[in-house]
Amino acid sequence: MIRVNGQYEVEWRPGMTVQDVLDALKFSFRMIAVKVNGRPVLRRDFATTEVPDGADVQAIHMISGG
């Protein structure tokens, strides 16, 4: 299981990437800063960075709009 922002849970599967985690939560906003177990992941690496089982993921949405 992967925990996101301390409140969402995503079922882990082998090979799961940061982008997969965001997609699972319908996090479609483009301006998201991601850390996996405290380590920043650049946007260009979302689709290639794997997330380990049990990871603590922060997906911080910047403020926009309004």
Next chain:
Amino acid sequence: MLTPEAIQEMKAAHRVLAEFNYTVPKVHRGYANQTLYVNVDTGHIESRPVTAEMKRIFVGGKGFGLWRLWHAVTPQTKWNDPENEIVIACGPLGGAILYPGTGKSLVVTISPLTQIVVDSNVGGYFGPLLKFAGWDALEIQGKADRDVIIFIDGDAGRVTIEEAPLEPINTWPLSDQLTAMYAKDEADRRNVSVISTGVGSEHTRIGCLNVSWYDPKRGKARVKQAGRGGIGTVFRDKKIKAVVVRYTGMKADSNDPADIQRIRRVGQRINKEIVELDDQQNRMRRVGTAHLVEIMNDYDLLPVHNFKYGSHPEVEKISSRVWEKLFTQTHPDACFYGCTMACSKGVDRFVLRTGPYAGQCVTVDGPEYETVAGCGSNLGIFNPADIIELNFYCDTYGLDTISFATLTAFIMECYEAGILDREKTGGLDLRFGNADAALELLHQMAEGRGFGLIAGMGVRAMKDYFVEHFGADRAFLNDIGMENKGMEYSEYVTKESLAQQGGYGMTNKGAQHDEAWLIFMDMVNNQIPTFEDKAEALHYFPMWRTWFGLNGLCKLPWNDIEPADNALTDEPAKVPEHVENYVALFSGITGQEVTKEDLILMSERVYNFQRVFNLRMGSGLRQHDAIPYRSAGPVTVEEYESRAERYDKQLREKVGIDPTGMTTQEKMAALRKYREAQYESLLDAVYARRGWTRNGVPTLETLRRLEIDFPEVVEVVKAHL
């Protein structure tokens, strides 16, 4: 209508009723150092000095507007009393064209919707041209006895009030006509900006102002709106058809900045960011704020059917992918010189199918996110052409698209709930999704006939009317009528963000999101879990955003584009590099060396002053920060059951109740009790953080700390301590 003969005929009918000649001052360090007073009743026009103290405490923009308005009105002044003013101001950083988003005008008046001060910001060229024409602000007072145009000629140093009997009222085609009339030639049209409204402002309380800029690529005057709070209604109540400013020669150093190289450096830095990163980020240059439509839907935040729900299966029909194709994409589309953000979008060659201009081919400014969400999903309308048509007519009639949308959504829910029927609406079948009925209602509102007369009063007044005349249940109407302080909500669902409930409820002017948009921080990021965290956010962000309104700036270049490494900073939500830019911009123009903390202090002074202004006008207390329950939780059974899993989970985990075996009504009642208590606790926390009493009144200590403890301010506050 735009033939030289037609323009000449209208111009020939003008008669100068009052004239004032002045020497155009050179703007120094961002200030013209005087404001213009125009009384359209007596014809009195004068220059009023801007003092050093006024600049220190109120900065400019909205601050100047509030200060001038404070002295113009009394606690008894109503929106349609002659002494009510419309004050339009730029700000010391307005017109700094080396940096994006510096063309805002800030407008204040006593609102017909809220009976307190409303402030609204708007793009276009008016504010900067006004300042370079010699005026930091324009105060308009009195009520004319005939239709007039105020013309400020910054080239000749002349202000006139002109009787203008022949021009139409509606922004389209008035903006084009007056741009042509007051420009010396085609090239000069870029130096002219027109403020106008439309006939809708004469018959409703939701009138807006349209502020123009000339778009040479299209050969047309385009418009942006000071939409909120019914300022257009006050404008027409004063029988003003338009305010026109002309100034030739705006350039990078027109503000006489103390250090232009400093401004150039930060300007180059952000312009590079926008060009390089916008396509990867919000695509503001392609679709403007409409990029938010499908995102809000994905996060269950898009208002659907009067804010009942946060998403809809048909959203793709009105998503940014659709708007990208409909918007003309052949050239950058900015509402002010030098703005690389260029998010002003337009639909060209649109053929109208209803109303007085049916069959005509027009350019429609927008729609922006608020209009798509409000006139689209919130009304159950998913045909882009219908949204464009509603957008055009709202603008042209001078009606705020947000208030129109939210009040129409309220009517539609009342209709479907059986409070209204065809007989009561004069035959309009105002169900969700009926675009024809919504358009007909809009035309009726503009023309002041039929059910449109009732709708045009706004949600708060309609609640009273429906109770009195139709026997409606007041408690239900209070729950679903999306207004705070009398202003209709803008277009975000806030049920799952307590902080944003406060962001609407505690807003000085009423339910607009421009003070705080905290939903992601709160609901999604879980960054502000405690009341103290939320209170800190509801202190910092309203103060930060207020600062844009003091300086003539657009908020969008602050956080709708971000440096590539912003995510790695300590406080990414604040966009620290852009805060540094603004420190440099203010210091570089005014010559006053400031810190980021100083910027917040500037806002705190004006923000608290506005809160006291509300107190003076009979509002501004805790009771006035109350919100409709629809913004905090599910009002109806179908609403609860549509997200039953979410709400049941919250009952278990947050409220500590096992919902098993409970009826939906019982579960709704338990959730409501919890959420309403949460909101009250939030008010306590925020008031404490802001230095206010538990009743929402700034303390004397707060006034002293902010140096706004003027005797007349203290007197107002003391009455509530």
